[in-house]
Amino acid sequence: MAENESCCTVRRSGPISRRSRNREDLMPAVIRPATPEDLPALAAALAPLPLFKAYGLDATALAGRFRGALDRGEGLLMASDESGPVGVCWFLTRGTFGTGAYLRTLAIREDRHGSGLGAQLLAAYEAGCGEPPGGYFLLTSDFNEGAQRFYQRHGYRQVGQLPGFAAPGVTEFVFWKPRVRG
8 A cells, every 4th residue: 555545444432351252342443544624633632641751742832743744745633433533653664764654643542542553453464564675674762661561562563762862861772673575
């Protein structure tokens, strides 16, 4: 798929217990390219996340960053359901070393954690980047252990550290997933 042309339906919602809830009972979420009109609601839905709070980003700041991504032609996908926006995936198709795709942000509302939506957004990112020669890269904060485990489960491995890169006192871990060559 070309950048910003991903779309799929996710049939999970959450908070869920994987043992007690059937997929058929879950409200569907649709992943599609974000538009400028989506940005205020998308930012408002995600600004309460601890990740964005840790970096001092409120809804206004997030909306501004998302608008900049669209203005630059970067990949910006959103997931939404009947309640509104539930997730975002922001990426560059050739952002790392000029050959690797770079996942800038993947975030979902806390009530969707564990629902499979993050995996769907990650798959949409990888599909939206085609086959980058350098593979797929991302950064995750040292305090975000859940994200580190998530990416490792999806074939990413930690290959470096950037102390103080995004914020003083926070180390960003560099994760990389090589492109599968046919």
